[in-house]
Amino acid sequence: MADEVKKEVPARFKVTIDNITIEVAPGTTILNAARQIGGDVTPPAMCYYSKLQGSGGKCRTCLVEVEAGSAADPRPMPKLVASCRTAVMDGMVLKNITSERVLDARAGVVEFLLLNHPLDCPICDQAGECHLQDLGYEHGKEGTRYEFKRRTFEKEDIGPYIQLHMTRCILCYRCTYVADQLTDNRVHGVLERRDHAEISTYISKAIDSDFSGNMIDVCPVGALTDKTFRFKNRVWFTKPVDAHRDCENPKCCGKVTLWQRGDDVLRVTARKDQWGEVQSFDGKPGWICNTCRFDKKHSNDWVVEGPTKVSRHSVISQGHYIDMQMPKEIMPEVMGGRAPKLLMDIQDISEVNSVDIGLLPGPATSKTFEKKEQ
Amino acid sequence: MEFFGKTGRSARYLVVNADESEPGTFKDRYLMEFIPHLLIEGMITASYALGSKCSYIYIRGEYAWIVDILEQAIAEAKNNGWLGKNILGTGYDLEIYVQRGAGAYICGEETALLESLEGKRGNPRIKPPFPAVRGLWDCPTVVNNVETIAAVVPIINEGGEEYAKIGVGKSTGTKLISACGNIKKPGVYEIDMTISVEEFIYSDEYCGGMANGRKLKACIPGGSSVPILPANLLLKTAKGETRYMNYESLADGGFATGSMMGSGGFIVIDDSQCIVRHTYTLARFYRHESCGQCSPCREGTGWMEKILWNLETGKGKMGDIDLLWDIQRKIEGNTICPLGDAAAWPVAAAIRHFRDEFEWHVTNPDDAQRRNYGIGHYANPIPVPVTA
Ligand SMILES: Cc1cc2nc3c(=O)[nH]c(=O)nc-3n(C[C@H](O)[C@H](O)[C@H](O)COP(=O)(O)O)c2cc1C
Ligand code: SF4
Ligand code: SF4
Ligand code: FES
Numbered sequence: 171m172a173d174e175v176k177k178e179v180p181a182r183f184k185v186t187i188d189n190i191t192i193e194v195a196p197g198t199t200i201l202n203a204a205r206q207i208g209g210d211v212t213p214p215a216m217c218y219y220s221k222l223q224g225s226g227g228k229c230r231t232c233l234v235e236v237e238a239g240s241a242a243d244p245r246p247m248p249k250l251v252a253s254c255r256t257a258v259m260d261g262m263v264l265k266n267i268t269s270e271r272v273l274d275a276r277a278g279v280v281e282f283l284l285l286n287h288p289l290d291c292p293i294c295d296q297a298g299e300c301h302l303q304d305l306g307y308e309h310g311k312e313g314t315r316y317e318f319k320r321r322t323f324e325k326e327d328i329g330p331y332i333q334l335h336m337t338r339c340i341l342c343y344r345c346t347y348v349a350d351q352l353t354d355n356r357v358h359g360v361l362e363r364r365d366h367a368e369i370s371t372y373i374s375k376a377i378d379s380d381f382s383g384n385m386i387d388v389c390p391v392g393a394l395t396d397k398t399f400r401f402k403n404r405v406w407f408t409k410p411v412d413a414h415r416d417c418e419n420p421k422c423c424g425k426v427t428l429w430q431r432g433d434d435v436l437r438v439t440a441r442k443d444q445w446g447e448v449q450s451f452d453g454k455p456g457w458i459c460n461t462c463r464f465d466k467k468h469s470n471d472w473v474v475e476g477p478t479k480v481s482r483h484s485v486i487s488q489g490h491y492i493d494m495q496m497p498k499e500i501m502p503e504v505m506g507g508r509a510p511k512l513l514m515d516i517q518d519i520s521e522v523n524s525v526d527i528g529l530l531p532g533p534a535t536s537k538t539f540e541k542k543e544q
Numbered sequence: 545m546e547f548f549g550k551t552g553r554s555a556r557y558l559v560v561n562a563d564e565s566e567p568g569t570f571k572d573r574y575l576m577e578f579i580p581h582l583l584i585e586g587m588i589t590a591s592y593a594l595g596s597k598c599s600y601i602y603i604r605g606e607y608a609w610i611v612d613i614l615e616q617a618i619a620e621a622k623n624n625g626w627l628g629k630n631i632l633g634t635g636y637d638l639e640i641y642v643q644r645g646a647g648a649y650i651c652g653e654e655t656a657l658l659e660s661l662e663g664k665r666g667n668p669r670i671k672p673p674f675p676a677v678r679g680l681w682d683c684p685t686v687v688n689n690v691e692t693i694a695a696v697v698p699i700i701n702e703g704g705e706e707y708a709k710i711g712v713g714k715s716t717g718t719k720l721i722s723a724c725g726n727i728k729k730p731g732v733y734e735i736d737m738t739i740s741v742e743e744f745i746y747s748d749e750y751c752g753g754m755a756n757g758r759k760l761k762a763c764i765p766g767g768s769s770v771p772i773l774p775a776n777l778l779l780k781t782a783k784g785e786t787r788y789m790n791y792e793s794l795a796d797g798g799f800a801t802g803s804m805m806g807s808g809g810f811i812v813i814d815d816s817q818c819i820v821r822h823t824y825t826l827a828r829f830y831r832h833e834s835c836g837q838c839s840p841c842r843e844g845t846g847w848m849e850k851i852l853w854n855l856e857t858g859k860g861k862m863g864d865i866d867l868l869w870d871i872q873r874k875i876e877g878n879t880i881c882p883l884g885d886a887a888a889w890p891v892a893a894a895i896r897h898f899r900d901e902f903e904w905h906v907t908n909p910d911d912a913q914r915r916n917y918g919i920g921h922y923a924n925p926i927p928v929p930v931t932a
Contacts, residue, residue, distance in 0.1 A: 279878070
């Protein structure tokens with residue numbers, strides 16, 4: 171035992187994920203190593219949040235297969251592991267999208283997550299920026315095999331600014347970590363067990379804290395929504411711009427994204443990165459305070475920096491924002507140089523599609539589809 | 545102790561897991577109810593070996609009266625100088641506390657138990673780190689079952705080698721089996737692990753044979769989580785060898801044709817019982833006890849229960865059986881703690897060995913609804929063992 175500890179630990183660990191090898195610092199989790207590669211090699215993460223200590227391990231969407239545990243012990247692991255809570259070893263070989271077992275298990279997890287989730291995105295305020303939508307689209311099956319009633323809850327106001335619609339919650343526990351780690355006294359948590367488990371406040375207490383609004387930002391689904399924005403607009407009709415102000419609150423970074431329609435500020439959120447997490451500034455997570463989020467709804471309150479770079483490969487990117495950043499194309503690397511071949515582009519030969527929506531400069535309206543005189 | 549991690553903290557803890565909530569298991573109850581001093585003595589010895597100055601018994605909430613018994617035993621030990629400060633003049637201090645759970649099966653899982661003991665919601669922790677490295681209040685902790693700690697006493701008194709002479713192969717020492725179900729003499733039996741399953745069920749020394757003159761249909765040999773076995777595979781392994789009441793023999797054949805010793809809860813099922821209803825009951829239990837942390841277990845257990853309820857009440861479809869199989873397959877191995885596996889295995893084994901009975905429920909919905917389990921339709925011929 172003592173000998174093992176003395177053995178020199180290499181400064182960088184070599185890991186291979188889906189045939190791509192990189193070097194990462196010891197202690198890095200598999201998920202974060204995969205994020206360094208980027209693109210489709212990165213497992214989806216519905217509960218892990220790098221800025222919240224102790225998060226992860228719960229949703230099981232990030233399961234990956236360990237083909238070789240480490241250079242010292244290259245045996246495969248019998249079970250799939252949660253990549254968000256497993257640290258890499260030197261010489262580890264992992265399979266994510268190249269493993270049939272992983273894809274099968276992940277499709278199962280998506281089905282489980284959607285089992286009790288209402289499939290009514292058209293009336294949900296999160297639609298367009300919902301991680302569960304993305305997950306279902308990218309990793310789910312086309313139908314459901316569930317034939318029973320879904321669990322439902324009454325909507326609940328937790329405090330003046332936040333509404334909890336438990337029916338949509340996937341119990342990722344992120345908001346409880348926010349309450350634990352960002353606010354002064356935690357008054358909300360998880361009650362009950364099994365599929366009756368629910369996020370709630372202790373005896374319907376209002377949440378009253380400077381930083382409670384960040385729960386809305388970490389919630390991957392539409393369970394926690396901003397009451398000052400609810401049903402005011404669809405996110406893909408709004409224009410995100412980066413802005414800042416000198417916030418009096420020392421813990422608030424004051425750097426935000428304003429979601430505008432014309433000159434009106436409809437919503438204020440923290441700035442998000444390509445994984446949907448709040449960005450870090452100077453190594454510190456950019457949480458914002460409730461004053462910035464809920465009270466500063468005038469463009470005069472803010473110094474606008476410019477259009478937000480939308481880098482999340484999700485429905486929200488369909489809004490034709492000027493500053494779109496496409497996700498990294500990783501398939502050729504995963505397939506060892508072989509690239510998927512485009513057999514044909516249906517737009518080129520279609521006679522029924524009168525409009526190529528890929529070429530539209532903005533959202534389609536009924537005008538787009540009016541038959542042109544020939 | 546090499547087992548422990550070096551965290552630089554001084555405190556270490558011994559925690560006795562007395563949360564015994566596995567359906568069909570009631571051996572720890574017997575030990576604590578009738579010979580609590582065996583447990584206390586085992587704890588004192590084990591705590592001394594580990595260097596724990598403060599040890600806990602985490603007991604199932606429903607065992608309310610046993611708390612009084614244990615506390616009286618602790619008081620007696622204290623009054624006689626076996627517990628407290630400077631035990632018997634050795635300079636070693638030890639306190640033992642009894643903590644009652646609030647009625648959750650999941651708090652028997654060692655890390656959920658530690659969370660609960662710390663006063664938090666009983667959610668299993670994500671491992672690693674294991675309790676031996678970071679357990680109770682982040683300190684190295686050993687969690688052991690009541691029977692394990694009670695066994696310390698004879699091992700120390702007789703010496704390890706002498707104790708290991710009892711039993712066979714790797715199944716050394718004695719084992720407590722809590723037998724229940726359709727047998728003449730349910731109860732807790734201490735066995736040395738050399739007797740056959742057939743002898744255990746049919747001899748008058750143990751279960752005394754099947755009750756009401758019925759035939760043996762199936763048995764869950766190690767508490768509700770382990771795979772159910774039909775009578776023919778219970779008494780003989782797939783190779784045709786006699787099956788014995790020990791770890792190796794019960795597991796012979798893997799999950800395809802074998803089972804597990806598990807918690808020693810031996811549930812015997814006769815030919816008047818319905819396997820579908822039985823499987824439903826277990827699925828309902830696991831659904832109710834899932835902590836709800838990870839999605840496959842939280843959602844999958846509820847789904848399985850609902851499908852089984854449909855099958856049981858004559859509303860099932862043939863496709864439901866394959867669907868159940870697929871659901872259990874997607875839960876197993878993909879969860880945080882083994883409760884997910886424990887919920888999946890009984891369903892898998894019931895379908896594996898009793899598929900025709902599930903199909904009968906689909907094709908005879910009226911009979912199924914009338915609870916008319918004229919189980920004569922099932923698996924003919926049921927092997928009739930020679931009575932011992
Ligand atoms: C869902 C679940 C419930 C459990 N319940 C119990 C229990 O009631 N009693 C117990 O002794 N061990 C229980 N265990 C096993 C413990 O996690 C742990 O392995 C055991 O206490 C170790 O003791 P031993 O090594 O002495 O057997 C349970 C495990 C799981 C996954
Ligand atoms: S309310 Fe949102 S953040 Fe909180 S547990 Fe549910 S899904 Fe997660
Ligand atoms: S497997 Fe079930 S009981 Fe165990 S942590 Fe997951 S949800 Fe909780
Ligand atoms: S992100 Fe890893 S389990 Fe949820």
